[in-house]
Amino acid sequence: MDSALTLDHFLILSGLLFVIGLAGVLVRRNLIIIFMCLELMLSAANLTLVAFSRFNVQEGQPNYEGHVLLFFIITVAAAEVAVGLAIIVALFRSRETTDVGKLNTMRN
Amino acid sequence: MTFFFFIFAAMTLIGGIGVVVNRNPVSSAFSMIISFLGLAALFIQLDAYLVGILQILVYAGAIMVLFLFIIMLLDIPKAENKRFPVFTLGTSIVVVVSFATLIVTVITRSEVGSAKLPPIDPVKGTGNSDVHRIGELLFSTYWFPIQVVAVLLLVSTVGVVVLSKRELK
Numbered sequence: 394m395d396s397a398l399t400l401d402h403f404l405i406l407s408g409l410l411f412v413i414g415l416a417g418v419l420v421r422r423n424l425i426i427i428f429m430c431l432e433l434m435l436s437a438a439n440l441t442l443v444a445f446s447r448f449n450v451q452e453g454q455p456n457y458e459g460h461v462l463l464f465f466i467i468t469v470a471a472a473e474v475a476v477g478l479a480i481i482v483a484l485f486r487s488r489e490t491t492d493v494g495k496l497n498t499m500r501n
Numbered sequence: 502m503t504f505f506f507f508i509f510a511a512m513t514l515i516g517g518i519g520v521v522v523n524r525n526p527v528s529s530a531f532s533m534i535i536s537f538l539g540l541a542a543l544f545i546q547l548d549a550y551l552v553g554i555l556q557i558l559v560y561a562g563a564i565m566v567l568f569l570f571i572i573m574l575l576d577i578p579k580a581e582n583k584r585f586p587v588f589t590l591g592t593s594i595v596v597v598v599s600f601a602t603l604i605v606t607v608i609t610r611s612e613v614g615s616a617k618l619p620p621i622d623p624v625k626g627t628g629n630s631d632v633h634r635i636g637e638l639l640f641s642t643y644w645f646p647i648q649v650v651a652v653l654l655l656v657s658t659v660g661v662v663v664l665s666k667r668e669l670k
Contacts, residue, residue, distance in 0.1 A: 408604035
């Protein structure tokens with residue numbers, strides 16, 4: 394086992410996490426689970442940002458611009474979750490289901 | 502250092518797999534919390550203390566509580582007892598495996614990724630912490646995006662109230 398941590402470790406972990414999220418979005422049929430997997434993919438992108446910021450050291454300090462971008466991503470994700478869950482609740486009220494297979498009104 | 506990285510990486514990945522595999526939505530949500538805690542530990546290992554704490558507070562705290570609240574409110578049955586459609590499952594597996602191979606190949610072949618963790622100056626005094634520096638950046642260089650995000654939060658709050666009204670026409 395390599396003793397020192399490299400950027401590769403973090404990037405591959407982030408890639409795997411993104412792929413797990415993608416698999417969830419493709420395979421699962423429950424709207425709420427799909428939404429959670431979207432959050433997982435966002436978090437994977439966050440890990441990449443932090444890793445690149447930490448490995449880009451200038452004058453003894455990490456590049457904090459990545460952290461700022463991550464701050465904005467977290468805020469937007471929180472707003473997105475609030476609105477998305479409200480839409481899911483409204484959908485559940487009118488259709489009584491959260492199964493994406495049964496939400497096929499626009500197909501016909 | 503490396504040991505802890507692998508511990509928390511395993512925690513993150515197992516939590517992520519748990520989200521996809523669990524049939525019960527509540528179990529999925531709890532797996533998600535485990536995954537986010539591991540990710541926060543990784544952030545702190547990367548000397549991103551503010552971001553690690555934010556990850557726990559906002560994601561594991563607020564967002565996942567919201568998810569659990571909605572899951573329990575809607576009383577979703579433990580669905581999907583039937584098998585997944587073979588075609589969907591097969592296509593998904595092909596897409597996912599090829600995408601994972603692509604990512605790992607690209608990352609391992611690039612020169613950038615072999616960089617070792619560079620040392621940074623230790624935090625001394627009060628004006629040197631990452632909270633201080635991020636705050637300075639947010640309110641000097643990035644003052645306009647902060648305003649836009651504030652408006653976004655306001656709009657989403659109003660939007661949620663409108664969406665949650667009983668009579669949605």
